[in-house]
Amino acid sequence: MSISFDKALGIHEQALNFRGQRAAVLANNIANAETPNYKARDLDFASVLASQAGDQGQQFAARQTHSEHITAENFIDQAAGLRFRTPLQPAIDGNTVDTQLEQAEFAKNAIDLQASFTFLNSKFKGLMTALRGD
Numbered sequence: 001m002s003i004s005f006d007k008a009l010g011i012h013e014q015a016l017n018f019r020g021q022r023a024a025v026l027a028n029n030i031a032n033a034e035t036p037n038y039k040a041r042d043l044d045f046a047s048v049l050a051s052q053a054g055d056q057g058q059q060f061a062a063r064q065t066h067s068e069h070i071t072a073e074n075f076i077d078q079a080a081g082l083r084f085r086t087p088l089q090p091a092i093d094g095n096t097v098d099t100q101l102e103q104a105e106f107a108k109n110a111i112d113l114q115a116s117f118t119f120l121n122s123k124f125k126g127l128m129t130a131l132r133g134d
Helices: 005-009 012-031 045-053 099-132
Strands: 041-043 082-084
Touching: 012 041, 012 099
Parallel strands: none
Antiparallel strands: 041 082
């Protein structure tokens, strides 16, 4: 009987990968806090989770009805769940990064990353215990 790691580990492997990607996006936002016209972005966990589960029922759909309309793909990356953050108070130079918000989100993401790692670690410990027969 073979062990399926996908079933044994559950969603924690994908969550750990997502949290790592989100940390990179948030760090990029913080690094570009002073860059004119930089638009802050974030990964949406719900959309990534839905795409992993195969739930495609709530995808964003937009039509370009005029040749001069801006395409929706410029604003939303459907595959990655990457979204532009709506600024509470955008800067005069067009930058939408709120440094305090980004730092808070980064700290929250770090806690979530540690929780995902802890859950994944406990899954491996459980598998090791089962394999040893302890």
